[in-house]
Amino acid sequence: QPNRSAAAAAAANATGRHRQMSLDYYTKSCPQVEQLVASVTSQRFKEVPVSGPATIRLFFHDCFVEGCDASILISSKPGSKELAEKDAIENKDLRVEGFETIAKAKSLVENRCPGVVSCADILAIAARDFVHLSGGPYYQVKKGRWDGRISMATRVPPNIPRANSTIDQLLKLFNSKGLTLEDMVVLSGAHTIGFAHCEQFLSRLYDYNGMKQPDPMLDPKLLKALRMSCPHYGGNKDIVAPFDVTTPFLFDHTYYANLEARLGLLASDQALFADPRTRPVVQDLAKDKQKFFQAFGAAMEKMGLIGVKRGRKHGERRRDCSFHE
Ligand code: HEM
Ligand SMILES: [Ca+2]
Ligand SMILES: [Ca+2]
Numbered sequence: 001q002p003n004r005s006a007a008a009a010a011a012a013n014a015t016g017r018h019r020q021m022s023l024d025y026y027t028k029s030c031p032q033v034e035q036l037v038a039s040v041t042s043q044r045f046k047e048v049p050v051s052g053p054a055t056i057r058l059f060f061h062d063c064f065v066e067g068c069d070a071s072i073l074i075s076s077k078p079g080s081k082e083l084a085e086k087d088a089i090e091n092k093d094l095r096v097e098g099f100e101t102i103a104k105a106k107s108l109v110e111n112r113c114p115g116v117v118s119c120a121d122i123l124a125i126a127a128r129d130f131v132h133l134s135g136g137p138y139y140q141v142k143k144g145r146w147d148g149r150i151s152m153a154t155r156v157p158p159n160i161p162r163a164n165s166t167i168d169q170l171l172k173l174f175n176s177k178g179l180t181l182e183d184m185v186v187l188s189g190a191h192t193i194g195f196a197h198c199e200q201f202l203s204r205l206y207d208y209n210g211m212k213q214p215d216p217m218l219d220p221k222l223l224k225a226l227r228m229s230c231p232h233y234g235g236n237k238d239i240v241a242p243f244d245v246t247t248p249f250l251f252d253h254t255y256y257a258n259l260e261a262r263l264g265l266l267a268s269d270q271a272l273f274a275d276p277r278t279r280p281v282v283q284d285l286a287k288d289k290q291k292f293f294q295a296f297g298a299a300m301e302k303m304g305l306i307g308v309k310r311g312r313k314h315g316e317r318r319r320d321c322s323f324h325e
Helices: 005-012 031-047 051-066 094-114 119-133 169-178 181-192 202-206 222-230 254-260 267-274 278-285 288-303
Strands: 195-197 238-241
Touching: 031 051, 031 094, 031 119, 051 094, 051 119, 051 181, 051 278, 051 288, 119 288, 169 181, 169 267, 181 254, 181 267, 181 278, 181 288, 202 222, 238 254, 254 278, 267 278, 278 288
Parallel strands: none
Antiparallel strands: 195 238
């Protein structure tokens, strides 16, 4: 860009390996990429609404393992003992609707701009679109991610948080990705939409910490309702409950007010309110939707820069997101 000063260029250079990430990365090679992705996300939002939460979670699980490089999209080789990330137990309940959305967007983009746009960038754009389509903030997505060459199921467990992770464990994990305590509380606000399977919170309903009692931090009315959907033994494994009992399809800030009212679904959600380090952030965000929206956009941008790859040595350009080039 002609109007960019030398100082600005140096400052950009100093930001290290993200220096080549930019908003206009595809301006010459595929100027319509965001519209192409948007045409798929808006259609999917109307026709298959769970594509929204599915894709947002997919992006999170991608970024936390090997960085935002579409490693999550790789299919395991048939007959091989080495499973790809998506087949790790922690990723088993990532909905197929997320994968389908990215495959559709990629094929549309490949038609118009063959071999140009990475799957990792498409995933980042699609996740942003769904946040916005669901009523959440709009934020710009920097592009220039390359797709990753590594996707191994064994790398998943240490990098993906669990429903019963403690705040200490969660903080350690998020900090290791360059994310702060505030970022962690803000990003957890994604649980304002979407659903979780009974097994993710069953022990809270019947046998919290091996005490044969429900979690005292769970609202009695919600406890009763969740017990109806999720029996202690022999329940249907496919049953899910909404994270946000009030607005499960609307991206708003009620997630935080719900935590204050003991309506958190997972132990890890409710722990954000129980812990004195994270509680003030929860209270702050519960009060102020604009603040949550602003912070969420910024935190998603930050998450979207985790471990991004550039160039042939660590990266690749896939035609089909589920197979290495
Ligand atoms: C803080 C630690 C986190 C933990 C322990 C956690 C855990 C979980 C679990 C157990 C589920 C339910 C999966 C199922 O039963 O199908 C889930 C769903 C979900 N998570 Fe998280 N998560 C965390 C952070 C995040 C972040 C940072 C995001 C995105 C920015 C996110 C987005 C979602 C979404 C949108 C769903 C709903 C998916 C759907 O309905 O298909 N989560 N999470
Ligand atoms: Ca990844
Ligand atoms: Ca909501």
